[in-house]
Amino acid sequence: MSRIEHFEEDSAPRANRVVPAASAVVVDDTDRILLIKRTDNGLWTIPGGAMEPGETIADCCRREVLEESGIEVDITRLIGIYSNPRHVIEYLDGEVRQQFSVCFACRPVAGELRTSDESSEVGYFTLFELATMDIHPSIRLRITHFGESRPDPVIA
Amino acid sequence: MSRIEHFEEDSAPRANRVVPAASAVVVDDTDRILLIKRTDNGLWTIPGGAMEPGETIADCCRREVLEESGIEVDITRLIGIYSNPRHVIEYLDGEVRQQFSVCFACRPVAGELRTSDESSEVGYFTLFELATMDIHPSIRLRITHFGESRPDPVIA
Numbered sequence: 001m002s003r004i005e006h007f008e009e010d011s012a013p014r015a016n017r018v019v020p021a022a023s024a025v026v027v028d029d030t031d032r033i034l035l036i037k038r039t040d041n042g043l044w045t046i047p048g049g050a051m052e053p054g055e056t057i058a059d060c061c062r063r064e065v066l067e068e069s070g071i072e073v074d075i076t077r078l079i080g081i082y083s084n085p086r087h088v089i090e091y092l093d094g095e096v097r098q099q100f101s102v103c104f105a106c107r108p109v110a111g112e113l114r115t116s117d118e119s120s121e122v123g124y125f126t127l128f129e130l131a132t133m134d135i136h137p138s139i140r141l142r143i144t145h146f147g148e149s150r151p152d153p154v155i156a
Numbered sequence: 157m158s159r160i161e162h163f164e165e166d167s168a169p170r171a172n173r174v175v176p177a178a179s180a181v182v183v184d185d186t187d188r189i190l191l192i193k194r195t196d197n198g199l200w201t202i203p204g205g206a207m208e209p210g211e212t213i214a215d216c217c218r219r220e221v222l223e224e225s226g227i228e229v230d231i232t233r234l235i236g237i238y239s240n241p242r243h244v245i246e247y248l249d250g251e252v253r254q255q256f257s258v259c260f261a262c263r264p265v266a267g268e269l270r271t272s273d274e275s276s277e278v279g280y281f282t283l284f285e286l287a288t289m290d291i292h293p294s295i296r297l298r299i300t301h302f303g304e305s306r307p308d309p310v311i312a
Binding site: 014015016017018019020051052053054055056057058075077078081083084085096098100102152153155156 | 170171172173174175176207208209210211212213214231233234237239240241252254256258308309311312
């Protein structure tokens with residue numbers, strides 16, 4: 001295990017870095033949501049990852065979805081900005097990275113589902129199916145916020 | 157000059173780091189906008205700065221406005237996320253930081269205007285006054301987007 005995720009733990013180490021990332025709730029035309037199964041911890045999650053210098057946050061979102069699932073997407077709206085300091089990822093080299101994820105709603109426009117180094121399974125799932133899948137609470141929160149169709153993005 | 161700002165320059169160095177920051181269009185009850193005069197380059201700007209580990213992006217916004225102007229604010233809405241890779245800041249130590257600013261509309265709720273190490277003058281100005289002040293185009297863009305009162309935040 002090369003990373004340890006701490007979420008709402010009083011004993012978590014203090015963050016020493018913040019890196020912007022994007023994540024995507026990709027919804028097909030039957031209202032199913034795209035999930036990938038992470039190779040590093042076996043949890044189901046929405047696609048996403050850290051922004052690279054030279055791209056915009058929207059570029060980052062589209063690139064990460066394509067890399068992790070094979071699907072090309074258009075961004076339809078901003079769901080929220082998630083910057084909870086009580087959600088940190090601890091790495092073996094001493095870095096403790098605070099969550100900073102810009103989460104977008106997206107729709108697929110091209111591509112075919114495929115796995116990757118970071119995703120051992122990929123697929124679209126109904127909200128009913130999602131309910132019993134093993135999903136991190138921070139990710140479930142974003143999917144919930146998506147489903148609420150709020151008039152303004154969540155700032156959390 | 158400890159930093160060089162490159163904006164839409166083909167010859168700019170490539171970014172090697174992205175750090176989230178917040179900025180604030182603070183509007184008083186007569187529709188004047190809070191601006192500070194930067195000590196490092198003499199330009200007028202809206203308050204803002206980089207996020208520190210341990211705070212949320214909203215905390216960062218409120219802290220930076222308070223530090224640079226003396227004013228406590230409430231956030232009223234998200235204006236946009238500005239992540240243009242053609243806007244970078246070059247530092248003497250070799251870091252080239254890509255702009256990543258989450259810009260919020262805010263209203264003042266307490267405090268008194270005062271300067272700081274980073275701000276030699278502070279004040280509220282009308283849009284008429286702003287038109288002839290020396291303001292970086294990337295900052296003027298955020299103020300313009302604020303004024304347009306768009307239904308959705310700008311993703312740029």
